Amino acid sequence: MTEKLLEAHDVSVDFRIGDEYQKAISGINLNIERGKVLALVGESGSGKSTFATSIMGLHNPEYTKVNGSIQVAGKEVVGLTEKEFDQIRGVSVGMIFQDPLSSLNPLMKIGEQIAEAITVHDKGSTKVKNRVRELLNDVGIDEEKRVADQYPHQLSGGMRQRVMIAIALANEPDLIIADEPTTALDSIIQAQILDLIKEIQKKKDAGVLLITHNLDVVAELADDVAVMYAGQIVEKGAVEQIFENPKHPYTQSLLKADPSNVQPGEHLYAIPGTVPSLAEMDFSKDSFLKRVPGLDEAVVNATVSDVLTEVEDGHFVRGNAWKNFNIDEQAQRKD
Numbered sequence: 001m002t003e004k005l006l007e008a009h010d011v012s013v014d015f016r017i018g019d020e021y022q023k024a025i026s027g028i029n030l031n032i033e034r035g036k037v038l039a040l041v042g043e044s045g046s047g048k049s050t051f052a053t054s055i056m057g058l059h060n061p062e063y064t065k066v067n068g069s070i071q072v073a074g075k076e077v078v079g080l081t082e083k084e085f086d087q088i089r090g091v092s093v094g095m096i097f098q099d100p101l102s103s104l105n106p107l108m109k110i111g112e113q114i115a116e117a118i119t120v121h122d123k124g125s126t127k128v129k130n131r132v133r134e135l136l137n138d139v140g141i142d143e144e145k146r147v148a149d150q151y152p153h154q155l156s157g158g159m160r161q162r163v164m165i166a167i168a169l170a171n172e173p174d175l176i177i178a179d180e181p182t183t184a185l186d187s188i189i190q191a192q193i194l195d196l197i198k199e200i201q202k203k204k205d206a207g208v209l210l211i212t213h214n215l216d217v218v219a220e221l222a223d224d225v226a227v228m229y230a231g232q233i234v235e236k237g238a239v240e241q242i243f244e245n246p247k248h249p250y251t252q253s254l255l256k257a258d259p260s261n262v263q264p265g266e267h268l269y270a271i272p273g274t275v276p277s278l279a280e281m282d283f284s285k286d287s288f289l290k291r292v293p294g295l296d297e298a299v300v301n302a303t304v305s306d307v308l309t310e311v312e313d314g315h316f317v318r319g320n321a322w323k324n325f326n327i328d329e330q331a332q333r334k335d
């Protein structure tokens with residue numbers, strides 16, 4: 001039996017803007033099994049962080065509505081109070097954010113911040129001190145005594161991200177969410193941090209939701225991939241299925257627009273147009289089709305179910321437009 005560490009069913013998030021609520025994501029169905037890495041990809045503004053934040057209960061209920069069902073390690077989290085979420089955050093699910101500097105407290109020593117994350121009452125005990133050192137070691141920091149005594153600004157970006165990972169792992173969560181964990185780092189440090197996430201994930205047999213714009217990272221770390229556009233999942237499947245047999249026009253376009261796919265002498269393909277704002281979103285349609293030059297109006301405006309179709313074992317795609325779409329032909333167009 002596989003154990004599902006994340007089971008998201010029909011998740012939607014609405015933000016209050018002025019007097020109205022506007023939907024940012026809708027109909028999200030995603031699962032992560034123990035020991036698996038699911039990469040969530042899509043352009044800026046597609047709703048990746050909105051989804052991740054809803055798992056952690058970090059949306060402000062005063063102006064955000066989260067609907068649907070999200071089970072973390074078998075426990076429903078939609079509708080939990082802040083107090084109830086406190087029992088889950090950091091315990092069943094840990095999150096690594098993009099910018100460690102804004103997530104760490106500038107006035108607290110590193111050791112204290114990690115101790116703070118460990119769920120025991122006596123933060124000053126020898127047991128907690130030893131655990132802090134052990135965690136720093138786990139994330140590849142050898143001089144753990146010195147680092148524990150420093151403040152965030154005294155560390156490099158890579159070291160700060162290691163500390164954030166130590167905090168996320170303090171209570172050995174089953175599920176780790178990493179939202180662009182390396183974007184702020186240079187490429188050598190990026191590789192080290194990604195290796196670290198992978199190593200920890202293997203060691204703990206955790207599930208990982210990895211949000212990234214870097215498709216090389218996806219290819220290296222992910223078991224499964226979900227592609228998000230304008231608040232909806234347009235395609236999902238095993239990493240080989242998505243990379244070798246992409247179906248949805250958006251997935252094909254994203255792969256084509258990836259810098260590592262440029263052939264010598266070829267220009268990098270740029271996807272025409274931009275991601276719609278919340279006010280422009282229309283969840284009853286396949287909204288990416290607006291950005292595909294040359295399509296029939298009828299195809300662009302057709303109502304499309306948000307239930308995905310299984311095109312091969314475990315590989316799901318939204319709508320039918322992919323049946324007549326080929327990115328190489330599209331990229332040749334001169335209009």
Ligand SMILES: Nc1ncnc2c1ncn2[C@@H]1O[C@H](COP(=O)(O)OP(=O)(O)OP(=O)(O)O)[C@@H](O)[C@H]1O
Pocket residue numbers: 015017024042043044045046047048049050051276277278
């Ligand atoms: N608190 C909020 N209030 C209103 N709108 C929001 C809020 N948070 C996000 N949005 C909007 O929701 C949409 C999705 O944003 P989100 O940050 O989830 O995208 P993303 O895929 O994580 O993008 P990026 O790759 O840039 O991190 C965007 O249109 C964004 O402007």
Ligand SMILES: [Mg+2]
Pocket residue numbers: 048049050179
């Ligand atoms: Mg984001």
